[in-house]
Amino acid sequence: MPIDIDITKVARLARIGLTAEELAHYEEQLQVILEHAARVQALPTEGVAPTAHPLPMVNAFRPDEVEQTLDREEVLSQAPDREGPYFRVPPFLDE
Amino acid sequence: MDPADLTIAEAGARLRSGDLTAVDLLASVRRRASMTEAILHAYLTIDAEGATASAVEADAALQRGDDRGPLHGIPVALKDNMVTRGVETTCSSRILSGYVPPYDATVVERLRAGGAVIVGKTNLDEFAMGSSTENSAYGTTRNPWNPDRVPGGSSGGSAAVVAVGSALGALGSDTGGSIRQPASLCGVVGMKPTYGLVSRYGLIAFASSLDQIGPITRTVDDAVTLFEAIAGHDPSDATSYRGDFPDPRADLGKGVEGLRVGIVSELSGDGIQPGVAAAFQATLDRLAGAGADIREVSLPSTEYALSAYYLIAPAECSANLARFDGVRYGPRIDGATVEAMMSATRRDGFGPEVTRRILLGTYALSAGYYDAFYGQAQKVRTMVSEDFKDAYAEVDVLVTPTSPTTAFAVGERADDPLAMYLSDICTIPSNLxxxxxxSVPVGLDDAGLPVGFQVLAPALGEGVMFQVAAAVERLSGFESRPALATSLGAA
Structure with missing residues (x-):
C-alpha cells in the first residue's frame, strides 16, 4: 500500500532546502522505509498505553540556586555571526 | 609486551608497581595509532597536547600517592559525539565542522576526575545514525580484521581503536546497537547500560529516550571498570536515574551454575549467518556444560521492534537536530531571510542518512500521521517491554547473537537503507x-571475522549481565587480536 507523502511539505517543515530531484529520491526511499514501518499498524494495540520513555519518570526538581554558567565569550566565539553579546541572524520578517 | 596491548587492569597494575609510567603508556598507544591510522581512519582528532599534559599529571599524582582509581593514567578514546571543552567535536557532520565546545560532557568530567588520559575523538556515523561508520562526513573507518570490511557503527571508531590498542578503552553511545554491534564486528567487548545510569549531559542528542553512553574494552572486567567510572546520578541530566544500583562487580567470578539463560526464539533462526549461528551454538553448549539451565523463550513483539524503532528514533532525531540551524554554532550558508539561511545551512551541513531520518521523523510526527505512525510505535514499544518482563519471570538473562552477520563489505549496504537497518535487529529491543x-567476542567465522555474543538483563541487572558475560568470556577463551595489531606488537 503506497504511503501518502507530501515530500515538499515535509522538507519545508524540516527546513532542509532540497532540489526537485533530491526530493523525488528521498520520497522514494521514505516510501520503502515507511511501508516496512507501517507494520506497526498490524498489531492489535487496543488498551495498550504508549511508552514515551523507558523509565517511569516524574519531574526532576532541584533547589533554585545561582550556579556557574557557560562563559559567554566562549559560547559566542562559536557563532557564525554575532553583534556584541548577541547572535546575529538575517531578517525573519518580511519588510 | 608492548604496553599498547595491555588491558586496563594489567596496565593499572604496572603503573602502580612502577614498571610503567602513564607517559610511556601514552607514547605506546600513540605509536600504535600512528602505525594503524593510515589504514583504519578511526580517530578524527588526536589531542596530543591535552593527553600529554594529563599523562604527566597522572604520573606526578601517583608519585605523591594521589591514586584516583583504576583509570588513573589509562589512555581512553571518546566517540566524537561527546563534547570536550577546547577540543573540536563534530559528530562526524559538516554542520559542526570546527565546533569547539565551551564545556565537557559529564562522562568526560568523570573520566578526567578518575585520572584517565583522553587520547582523542573517534569517528562515527554522522550524528550516530548508521551501522557501518560509512556515514561520516570525514571518511569511512575500516575494520581492523579486514580493511575491506566495515567496523560496524555507529561507534565504529571507538571499537576499532580498542581492537588495535590505539586506546585501552573507549566510550561509545548506543541508540539502537551502536556500541554492541561495532564491538561485535571488531572483536571487542561493548556494553549499553540501563537507561538513565550514565548521564547524557554533553552527549549530542540523537534520540533522547534511547541514547545511552557505555564502555568499549578488550575484556569484561575492563568494561565494568569503565562503566563504574561513568555511572551515577547527574543533576544536569533530567532523565538521570536517582536511586542506588547493585554493585556490578559483585558476582563477576561466580560462573553460571544454576542460572536460567533464555534463547530468544525470534532472534536465533532466520537471517542469522551460518558462521554466527555456529559460534552462538558453541557458546550455548559451553554455558550448558558449565551448569547453566538453557531455555527457549519467545518475545512475540520483537518482529515489530525494528519498525517501531525506525519511527521513534527518527521522530526524536528530527526534534533534536532542529538546533543545528546556523545560528549558534557551526558554519552558515547565507540567505536573504532566516528561513532561507537555515534551509541552505541544513541542506549543506547534513549528509544523506541524517537528511533521510529528519524527513522520516518530521513526517511521522506531522499532523494527520502522528497516530498511525509515531503513536502506534510508542504502543509497540510498551509491548516490547512487556515481552521482556514476561521473559524475565522465567529466566535470569537472555542471549542472542549481537549481529546477524559478521562485518560486511564497505559499500555493500550503502544504497539500501533498509538492509542497513536490519543490522540492528538483535540490539534494538533493549533500547526500546x-x-x-x-556484546562479548566468542570466536571467528571461516573468513576470520569476529562473532559477538549478546547477553541481555532486566533494568538495573548489570550484575547478572556482567556475571554471565564474564563466564562467556572465560569459557570461550577468545584471545585473538587482529593481525594489524599483533604484527605491530611483535615488531
Whole structure:
C-alpha cells in the first residue's frame, strides 16, 4: 500500500532546502522505509498505553540556586555571526 | 609486551608497581595509532597536547600517592559525539565542522576526575545514525580484521581503536546497537547500560529516550571498570536515574551454575549467518556444560521492534537536530531571510542518512500521521517491554547473537537503507525497553571475522549481565587480536 507523502511539505517543515530531484529520491526511499514501518499498524494495540520513555519518570526538581554558567565569550566565539553579546541572524520578517 | 596491548587492569597494575609510567603508556598507544591510522581512519582528532599534559599529571599524582582509581593514567578514546571543552567535536557532520565546545560532557568530567588520559575523538556515523561508520562526513573507518570490511557503527571508531590498542578503552553511545554491534564486528567487548545510569549531559542528542553512553574494552572486567567510572546520578541530566544500583562487580567470578539463560526464539533462526549461528551454538553448549539451565523463550513483539524503532528514533532525531540551524554554532550558508539561511545551512551541513531520518521523523510526527505512525510505535514499544518482563519471570538473562552477520563489505549496504537497518535487529529491543545489554567476542567465522555474543538483563541487572558475560568470556577463551595489531606488537 503506497504511503501518502507530501515530500515538499515535509522538507519545508524540516527546513532542509532540497532540489526537485533530491526530493523525488528521498520520497522514494521514505516510501520503502515507511511501508516496512507501517507494520506497526498490524498489531492489535487496543488498551495498550504508549511508552514515551523507558523509565517511569516524574519531574526532576532541584533547589533554585545561582550556579556557574557557560562563559559567554566562549559560547559566542562559536557563532557564525554575532553583534556584541548577541547572535546575529538575517531578517525573519518580511519588510 | 608492548604496553599498547595491555588491558586496563594489567596496565593499572604496572603503573602502580612502577614498571610503567602513564607517559610511556601514552607514547605506546600513540605509536600504535600512528602505525594503524593510515589504514583504519578511526580517530578524527588526536589531542596530543591535552593527553600529554594529563599523562604527566597522572604520573606526578601517583608519585605523591594521589591514586584516583583504576583509570588513573589509562589512555581512553571518546566517540566524537561527546563534547570536550577546547577540543573540536563534530559528530562526524559538516554542520559542526570546527565546533569547539565551551564545556565537557559529564562522562568526560568523570573520566578526567578518575585520572584517565583522553587520547582523542573517534569517528562515527554522522550524528550516530548508521551501522557501518560509512556515514561520516570525514571518511569511512575500516575494520581492523579486514580493511575491506566495515567496523560496524555507529561507534565504529571507538571499537576499532580498542581492537588495535590505539586506546585501552573507549566510550561509545548506543541508540539502537551502536556500541554492541561495532564491538561485535571488531572483536571487542561493548556494553549499553540501563537507561538513565550514565548521564547524557554533553552527549549530542540523537534520540533522547534511547541514547545511552557505555564502555568499549578488550575484556569484561575492563568494561565494568569503565562503566563504574561513568555511572551515577547527574543533576544536569533530567532523565538521570536517582536511586542506588547493585554493585556490578559483585558476582563477576561466580560462573553460571544454576542460572536460567533464555534463547530468544525470534532472534536465533532466520537471517542469522551460518558462521554466527555456529559460534552462538558453541557458546550455548559451553554455558550448558558449565551448569547453566538453557531455555527457549519467545518475545512475540520483537518482529515489530525494528519498525517501531525506525519511527521513534527518527521522530526524536528530527526534534533534536532542529538546533543545528546556523545560528549558534557551526558554519552558515547565507540567505536573504532566516528561513532561507537555515534551509541552505541544513541542506549543506547534513549528509544523506541524517537528511533521510529528519524527513522520516518530521513526517511521522506531522499532523494527520502522528497516530498511525509515531503513536502506534510508542504502543509497540510498551509491548516490547512487556515481552521482556514476561521473559524475565522465567529466566535470569537472555542471549542472542549481537549481529546477524559478521562485518560486511564497505559499500555493500550503502544504497539500501533498509538492509542497513536490519543490522540492528538483535540490539534494538533493549533500547526500546531501556534494559542493559553487552556484546562479548566468542570466536571467528571461516573468513576470520569476529562473532559477538549478546547477553541481555532486566533494568538495573548489570550484575547478572556482567556475571554471565564474564563466564562467556572465560569459557570461550577468545584471545585473538587482529593481525594489524599483533604484527605491530611483535615488531
Amino acid at each position: 525497553s531501556g534494559d542493559p545489554a553487552i
